[in-house]
Amino acid sequence: MTTTPVAAGFLPLTDAAPLIVAQEMGFAAEERLALDLRKAASWSALRDMLAFGQVDAAQMLAPLPLAAALGLGGAGSRFAVLSVLSVNGTVIGVSRRLAAALASGGYDFAFDDAVAAGRALFAAEAGMIRIGVPFPFSMHSELLNYWLQGLGGDAVQRVSIRTVPPPLMAQAMRSGEIDAFCVGEPWGSLAVERGDGVLLLPGTAIWSFAPEKVLAVRSGWAERERALGGRLIRALWRAGRWLAEPSSRGLAAEILSARRYLDLPAEIIERALTGRITVTPQGLQRQVSRFVEFHDGAAGFPWRSQAQWIALQMARCNGLDPRVAFERAEGVFRSDLYRAAMRGTGAQLPAASLKLEGAVDGEMAVAGESQSLRLLPNRFFDGRVFDPLAAL
Amino acid sequence: MLGRIAQNFSGEGARLPFGHDVALQLLPAVGMLCGMPDALSIIVVEADRERAFMIVDGLREAGDFDIYVIADPSGLARQIQLRDPDVVLIDIENPSRDVLEELALASGPQERPVAMFVDRSAEGLSSAAVEAGVSAYVVDGLQPARLKPVLDAAIARFRLFQRMRTELAETKRALEERKVIDRAKGMIMKARGIGEDEAYALLRKAAMDQNKRVAEVAQALVTAAGLLS
Known part of the structure; x- marks a missing residue:
């Protein structure tokens, strides 16, 4: 039996878990793969490593391959998304100064209501609010934009969004360069731990089923290496299933905390995995359902409607033709390759590759390829529904 | 016109891991260099002083450039916009690189468009740079022929530094x-x-x-x- 080595890139984040667990827990080996995991320092570096073939697969911000397809950033490289590695998992946090102003205004830090949190935030700060995000093309910035637009009033005009690398987020807040951030775990929890920030909302409060990180490959590679790509998809699906079991969380946090991966205490990493989030340096805790999801509700399926929602948001923010963005996005999320890889494994596959985004209140059964499939709550905070067939 | 090699090791970037003033003492030596009036202006983003000097030396051997080193990543975007360079060189291992991505996108009417060099140069050169661990951002329209010596020199120094780093760790x-x-x-x-x-x-x-x-x-x-x- 021969094992195929595959170089795969990741950033030190809690949601790099599927790639790391696939290798460490033997799910890659089950598919006769040996993942050579390479840690990158920035999203642009990881994108270039993938574009120039230093790695053949990479964890990526869901909007990044779409941005490349729209000609935004990068160097004209084209990527394909083979699967969604994680759903949700971001937090919005504010500086100690803003948190104090929020508290004196009577805000309860409930950590679940995006409207209440937004109103309290703009009532607490009279001037501009500078918000740090990890990358211009990220769910962090898309969720923020969607939230600010949905809040109405002058929310959009009163915010300036700037790029701050996650490891420097807490420092930027302490030195007063930013007043708030939207960042992936464990960097939000780390800011709380260091006493630099207070968490205001989980990303789920804005969109309860937001595709966060994806597995990206070069689009040419996706075509040429269909069998190998299929093995990768399956290994990561099994890693996600293992991660979704509550009994796996402690061990997963331990593995991720290793020096070659996140190099941070397991206790801080575990917060996102269990959804038990410490929101203030004083230790106030909040439980968030599906804070980050690796498996349930067909989390790994790359829905074309997810790609279209992201592409339309980006087109609006960057002044591109929405029609062109919509068309180009469609082919980036390869639901066809995902289906081909997962057929025959017993995994539940949806019958359609498009769905209404934001239209599931509780859990909902939908038609699957062979049996019906259970979808998880999928709601935008403002109750709007994104219909890919009526979006233009 | 005198070429300038400026640095902000002891100025704005006061919060640095190193405390003394070697950088300033070395300045006269590097400042004497004569540059052409249209010498390319290059910003090197590098917090490690030893390394910054290595890169600056390498670039000086390759030609007459205006070189400015930014050591403190805070306010990086603002610093670069202020200097308005032709080329920005940054370590691929530097997380602040994502800040430059933002600049590369912000090309309003007042700003000079900045792009990652891979848009404009030969394929081989780009991947060599990525492999050596250096990323470059250049203003739109810069001739590849003018960029090549800059990148060649940067790549050589980054490779050398990579070897030194491995040896040091060992x-x-x-x-x-x-x-x-x-x-x-x-x-x-x-x-x-x-x-x-x-x-x-x-x-x-x-x-x-x-x-x-x-x-x-x-x-x-x-x-x-x-x-x-």
């Missing part, structure tokens, strides 16, 4: 291991009343029996002894 590890082995040897000598060579032979035998490295066995002994004492 040396450090070897030194630390030797310290641990010496401590373990000392413990064995004391506990058993034997000589140094005998103690080392015991360690080596234990390592071979357990299919481990001598340093690992020594570390285990030191840790265990620490727990028991």
Whole structure:
């Protein structure tokens, strides 16, 4: 039996878990793969490593391959998304100064209501609010934009969004360069731990089923290496299933905390995995359902409607033709390759590759390829529904 | 026109890991260089002073450029916009690189469009740069012929630095291991009343029996002894 080595890139984040667990827990080996995991320092570096073939697969911000397809950033490289590695998992946090102003205004830090949190935030700060995000093309910035637009009033005009690398987020807040951030775990929890920030909302409060990180490959590679790509998809699906079991969380946090991966205490990493989030340096805790999801509700399926929602948001923010963005996005999320890889494994596959985004209140059964499939709550905070067939 | 090699090691970037003023003392030497009136202006984003000097030296050998080093990543976008360079060089390992991505996108009417160099240069050069660990951002429309010597020089220095970094890490590890082995040897000598060579032979035998490295066995002994004492 021969094992195929595959170089795969990741950033030190809690949601790099599927790639790391696939290798460490033997799910890659089950598919006769040996993942050579390479840690990158920035999203642009990881994108270039993938574009120039230093790695053949990479964890990526869901909007990044779409941005490349729209000609935004990068160097004209084209990527394909083979699967969604994680759903949700971001937090919005504010500086100690803003948190104090929020508290004196009577805000309860409930950590679940995006409207209440937004109103309290703009009532607490009279001037501009500078918000740090990890990358211009990220769910962090898309969720923020969607939230600010949905809040109405002058929310959009009163915010300036700037790029701050996650490891420097807490420092930027302490030195007063930013007043708030939207960042992936464990960097939000780390800011709380260091006493630099207070968490205001989980990303789920804005969109309860937001595709966060994806597995990206070069689009040419996706075509040429269909069998190998299929093995990768399956290994990561099994890693996600293992991660979704509550009994796996402690061990997963331990593995991720290793020096070659996140190099941070397991206790801080575990917060996102269990959804038990410490929101203030004083230790106030909040439980968030599906804070980050690796498996349930067909989390790994790359829905074309997810790609279209992201592409339309980006087109609006960057002044591109929405029609062109919509068309180009469609082919980036390869639901066809995902289906081909997962057929025959017993995994539940949806019958359609498009769905209404934001239209599931509780859990909902939908038609699957062979049996019906259970979808998880999928709601935008403002109750709007994104219909890919009526979006233009 | 005098070429300028400026730096902000002791100015705005006051919060730096190094405290003294070697950078300033070296300035006259590098500042004497004469540049053409249209010399390319280059910003090197690098917090490590040794490394910054290596890169600056390499660039100076390659041609006459206006070189400015930014050591402090805070306000990076603002600093770069202020300097308005033709080329920005940054380590691929530097997380602040994502800040430059933002600049590359912000090309309003007032701003000079900035792009990552891979848009404009030969494929081989780009991947060589990515491999060597350097990323470059250039203003739109810069001739590849003018960029090539800059990149060649940067790539060479980044490669050299990568080798040095690996060597340094190896040396450090070897030194630390030797310290641990010496401590373990000392413990064995004391506990058993034997000589140094005998103690080392015991360690080596234990390592071979357990299919481990001598340093690992020594570390285990030191840790265990620490727990028991």
